[in-house]
Amino acid sequence: MSLPLFSINEVYAALKRCKPRKASGPDGVPAKIINACAYELVEPLQQIFNRCLQAGYIPTSWKHAELIPVPKKPQPSCLNDYRPIALTPIIMKCFEHVIKRRLTDMLKLDEYQYAYKKGRSTKDACLAMDYIVRKHLEKPNSYARVLFIDFSSAFNTILPSILEKKLCELGVDKFLISLIMSFLSNRKQHVRVGDHKSDILDSNTGCPQGCVLSPLLFSIYTDAMRSRNSNIQIFKYADDTAIVGLMNHLEPDNFYFDAVSECVSWCEMNNLILNTSKTKEMVFDFSRSQNVTSSVFINGAEIEKVFDFKYLGTFFSEDLRWHSNSDSLYKKIKSRFYAFSKFKSFNPSEDQCFKFIQSLVLPILLYNSEMFFNSCTEGEISMLLKPFERNAFNCDIRSLIDDRIFSTAVKFYTDSEHVLNHCYQSSRKYFTSAKCRTTRFLNSFIPYSIRLLNERAFSPL
Secondary structure, three states: OOOOOOOHHHHHHHHHOOOOOOOOOOOOOOHHHHHHOHHHHHHHHHHHHHHHHHHOOOOHHHHOEEEEEEEOOOOOOOHHHEEEEEEOOHHHHHHHHHHHHHHHHHOOOOOOEOOOOOOOOHHHHHHHHHHHHHHHOOOOOEEEEEEEEOEOOOHHHOOHHHHHHHHHHOOOOHHHHHHHHHHHOOEEEEEEEOOEEOOOEEEOOOOOOOOOOHHHHHHHHOOOOOOOOOOEEEEEEOOEEEEEEEEEOOOOOHHHHHHHHHHHHHHHHOOOOEOOOOOEEEEEEOOOOOOOOOOOEEOOEEOEEOOEEEEOOEEEEOOOOOHHHHHHHHHHHHHHHHHHHHHHOOOOOHHHHHHHHHHHHHHHHHOOHHHHHHHOOHHHHHHHHHHHHHOOOOOOHHHHHHHHHHHHHHHHHHOOOOOOHHHOEEOOOOEEOOOOOOHHHHOOHHHHHHHHHHHOOOOOO
């Protein structure tokens, strides 16, 4: 039985996704032309895409990548300080979007993998991890350890032969598997720095960074890296991985170290290299008499324990407070308001000023605000809101965040497959919340959102 062919609507949607300002690939065809001529191009491209699907082959010219070294930090000192971003033809990116949509519709990945899932985002991963840790710490003598894993050149280390086996195990159609294998093999690439270009080389391993399919293929590649212990959870968002261990001082913690060892062994078997210098561990422990002194070792290297860590764009701290995150947000907000002060020199209207702040400044504060805002101190909230008040931004930000919390809670309650769905238990008219022994749990997202649902009389029935 053959795989259903790509439809006109699938191809047209992919063509219209092209951002006009997207950089063109080695072929020089700009995204602006593809987007503007989508109606005229959709039928011939649909036929070409379906021919590729049936043949399990992608034209070599579509796979040609131009690698642009982008610095990871302001003053790079070695080659590892650059990230090789691949510019491929815009037509190939459109084809990748079509393939990606077909894959995501047919696959059911690990529930703790939040990338490339409908209705899932980095916010879901952060909220789930924050809730699991805070809920566990409500128990006497409890503590938690989180290992934030960093992969070295994650996408570039994927072996097509291993990925092919994983795709077969997940039940992906053989025609689509052949297409993906063709996408990963016999890739031609060269490096461009300014006006200088290197020689063209062939590559048969890895997924180039910058390709549409790369994060999804890596998610499939690591799908089998799951926890077999109820006290261990592995949170994943593409290559951003965190191992959460829920521990108790009165019980041995061997299962946590066993889980880390299993993860390291699994990575070695699947050609994934762990960067021990960037892998960090955080310990959440509020007990007075107990101190966690044992360290995690990976390949003989001791993993550094840190006080705070930026995971998926949000700073987590071992005291479960948000001062590091608030300081980081405040600096970003001040930087944007500096740009706003320059913008005001052009004498914009009040409406234009409002739209500038609403579109370029407010999203910085609102990102993951459901998780941290109500747990911040009054001093931190005042610090974050002061720049908006100083610039006469007439909007009730607190109410706006409450609305976001409410809508997120409704989404979790109505999505039976969400990891946090079980938190919203209900009686006939009200939602019931777990008992909160500490203020840090009481003010966190789940208890606060349940109180908000009850206040706004959202019916669970």
